[in-house]
Amino acid sequence: MLQGHSAIIGLKQPPAPAGPHIADQTFAGDSRLFQGVPARIARYCNIYDEGDAADYLYKVLAGAVCTYKILVDGRRQVASFYLPGDAFGLERKDTQPFAAEAIAATTIVSMKKSSVLDLAENDPNTGRELTVWAMTELFRAQRHLLMLSQTAPARMAMFLLEMAERLRTGYEFELPMGRRDIADYLGLTIETISRMFTRFQQTGVIELQSSRRIGLRDIDYLTALSE
Amino acid sequence: MLQGHSAIIGLKQPPAPAGPHIADQTFAGDSRLFQGVPARIARYCNIYDEGDAADYLYKVLAGAVCTYKILVDGRRQVASFYLPGDAFGLERKDTQPFAAEAIAATTIVSMKKSSVLDLAENDPNTGRELTVWAMTELFRAQRHLLMLSQTAPARMAMFLLEMAERLRTGYEFELPMGRRDIADYLGLTIETISRMFTRFQQTGVIELQSSRRIGLRDIDYLTALSE
DNA sequence: CGATTTGTTGACTCTAATCAAGCGTAGTGG
DNA sequence: CCACTACGCTTGATTAGAGTCAACAAATCG
Secondary structure, eight states, X not given: OTTOOOOOTTOOOOOOOOOTTTTOSOOSSOGGGOOSOOEEEOTXXXXXXXXXXXXXXXXXXXXXXXXXXXXXXSOEEEEEEEOTTOEEOOOSSSBOSSEEEESSSEEEEEEEHHHHHHHHHHOHHHHHHHHHHHHHHHHHHHHHHHHHTSOHXXXXXXXXXXXXXXXXXXXXXXXXXXXXXXXXXXXXXXXHHHHHHHHHHHTTSEEESSSSEEEEOOHHHHHHHTO | OTXXXXXXXXXXXXXXXXXXXXXXXXXXXXXXXXXXXXEEEOTTOEEEOTTSBOOEEEEEEESOEEEEEEOTTSOEEEEEEEOTTOEEOOOSSSBOSSEEEESSSEEEEEEEHHHXXXXXXHOHHHHHHHHHHHHHHHXXXXXXXXXXXXXXXXXXXXXXXXXXXXXXXXXXXEOSSOHHHHXXXXXXXXXXXXXXXXXXXXXXXXXXXXXSEEEEOOHHHHHHHTO
């Protein structure tokens, strides 16, 4: 890990110049709630570990974060990706069930979980936001779960469509994560991911401008695979 | 489908004689909220279909329910099992993303979703319960997701430990579901499930009193597999 | 520019799926 | 009561798909 486990909270650095899409994706905490100094986190930097106290809630302003677990056999399972506008860190218990790390140069804001929960005590609006947030996480976990019960090409198709939907740049996009992260998200190996990219390109389903820059060409095919 | 798609709500039948474990498993709606006449549902009876209006919330009093989706290739993926005390039907959207059916003779109570949401508007307690409910579902979906990224024996191990935990009868229990339901939950085939049961029995990890009555013998082994 | 990481491709292996019988129990009707 | 059936479950043989191991190419970084 390039920069070790630096303390993220209160890590004072000049706030990132916010891009046009920053923090406009609704939900996950009243915008007033995320008021801290934005923290910049380098790629591969750990944000918290599995088992750490779950005291903070976070929101991604730019870049991307993933949560994951290391399994007994050494493999890593990525539980979720968080893109700009997404919030993470909401957990049922007091300890983190997953670790979180930046998968690209990332800017996040954070706030104390306890203050949000206190606020929700008296403000039905905040309470509803928490429920919506939890249900959005649930929806994604369920979609992810369906992915994992599919064949490799179907998982790829679902992944590509999910990214197109979440990155909000149409059917052309730049993946914020590398092959390893994709593989660990889809429960496949990097070799299989690579082969699927090649196969989809050769059959004209996608276009690979570079290894991360992708254009979806045959949406119908991808959609058919993904249901 | 033994009894067809009968309307469940308001299906007047004598309330089931409540067993000792009924409805004592906390959360998932203030107990005052589930006050309707208990409905009895025969095994394999459909409760709602994917795409149906999601107007009601349900709570299992006895028996067991599963939610599932039929995939394009004809396979079925079970999303979740609901045992006595569990509530189901809470969804982000207005339509059901999964179908639900009883996997054993089952008794449920239901209530209008809208009245719960209205109540939550003014009552932070109900709001918090909804959040906790959503997060319990999320926790289970995440555990399920981890299961699906494992080998067949590891999935079995996690499944058995989950059932032991949720059925609350110690390490001896009677599975409420058949091999087909287990297979569709774990994303495996019934043949593989059967082979795993046989293998675990032959190696003394479990004891099969009958095909559904199970005793866990080597908890350490199962635990080691499941992390 | 070389060094190192990241991604691609190929040959082979292994796990779980598929296909195909067979077994056992429960329920039915003669 | 006992055949007969039906269904759920188990077992075996073979196959297909993803993993593993190994080499190589391409991109990125210092």
